[in-house]
Amino acid sequence: MSAAEELREGSPTEAPAVEARTTPGSARLIPVFVMGKRYEVPETLTIMKAMEYAGFKFIRGCGCRGGICGACATVYRKAGDYRLRVGLACQTVVEPGMYLTQIPFYPANRAAFDLSELSAKPEEIFKLYPELFRCIACNLCTKACPMDVEMMDVMSALKQGDIAKAASLSFSCIQCGLCASRCMGELPQYHIAQLARRIYGSRIVPRATHLVEAAAANRESRYDRYLKELMKADEEELRREYQEREIEPDMAGEDWVPKDTRYL
Numbered sequence: 001m002s003a004a005e006e007l008r009e010g011s012p013t014e015a016p017a018v019e020a021r022t023t024p025g026s027a028r029l030i031p032v033f034v035m036g037k038r039y040e041v042p043e044t045l046t047i048m049k050a051m052e053y054a055g056f057k058f059i060r061g062c063g064c065r066g067g068i069c070g071a072c073a074t075v076y077r078k079a080g081d082y083r084l085r086v087g088l089a090c091q092t093v094v095e096p097g098m099y100l101t102q103i104p105f106y107p108a109n110r111a112a113f114d115l116s117e118l119s120a121k122p123e124e125i126f127k128l129y130p131e132l133f134r135c136i137a138c139n140l141c142t143k144a145c146p147m148d149v150e151m152m153d154v155m156s157a158l159k160q161g162d163i164a165k166a167a168s169l170s171f172s173c174i175q176c177g178l179c180a181s182r183c184m185g186e187l188p189q190y191h192i193a194q195l196a197r198r199i200y201g202s203r204i205v206p207r208a209t210h211l212v213e214a215a216a217a218n219r220e221s222r223y224d225r226y227l228k229e230l231m232k233a234d235e236e237e238l239r240r241e242y243q244e245r246e247i248e249p250d251m252a253g254e255d256w257v258p259k260d261t262r263y264l
């Protein structure tokens, strides 16, 4: 059997010989497997683009394409490597002999709650997610995370009742669910951490008074006059308005106001 045939028939644990092909005038093509079928794709592509190159169309499991929305969780194996790897399809670049599959949604229990009825006590989280205490600190969730969230430390902080620390540590979470896919304690870590952030944001952080004032001004239609003027403006005026806009300087003090106060 030729190396190419081996690759076509092989499984990732059989470590088939991986051949890459170069086509004149185009990128180097490498073999990958999607749902078990072999395709040749340019080696420079992300998993998402490689799948599209292979003819797949993303109706779900694709959003921002920039590593932010968490919609494109992917499971893969590399040729000859038994490890099940995870990543974001829009960020991970293909490798020769990769075996790929998409996780359109990772099922994880999500507790029902009314945020307005919750206090800032950690017991609220313990009641809604008692499985938190099944965490055995194996750290697999942290290793799976494409955003480098130290999810095991988030769970540890919550077990110790530190909602603020858990909220801060999990700030970069994009809710892709990959951490939950690896948890032998069957914790829905990303839902638990999101609850901590919601409690932190709504109950613990001091209220931003300037935001309250801006929201009130909006409700009173104070910006309507300017918005109407903008809607009447032609493209050239809009460009000029945009280019000449006054930008709040970095590290501006609390009392900074723009020179043009007509619309405040």
Ligand code: SF4
Pocket (backbone or CB within 6 Å): 134, 135, 136, 137, 138, 139, 140, 141, 142, 151, 152, 155, 179, 182, 183, 184, 185, 186, 187, 189
């Ligand atoms: S994978 Fe599960 S059990 Fe392991 S540290 Fe993370 S939350 Fe805990």
Ligand code: SF4
Pocket (backbone or CB within 6 Å): 070, 144, 145, 146, 147, 148, 149, 151, 172, 173, 174, 175, 176, 177, 178, 179, 180, 189, 190
């Ligand atoms: S913490 Fe979990 S859900 Fe959040 S980005 Fe990392 S793997 Fe995804």
Ligand code: FES
Pocket (backbone or CB within 6 Å): 061, 062, 063, 064, 065, 066, 067, 068, 069, 070, 071, 072, 088, 089, 090, 091
């Ligand atoms: S498509 Fe949004 S994170 Fe990949």
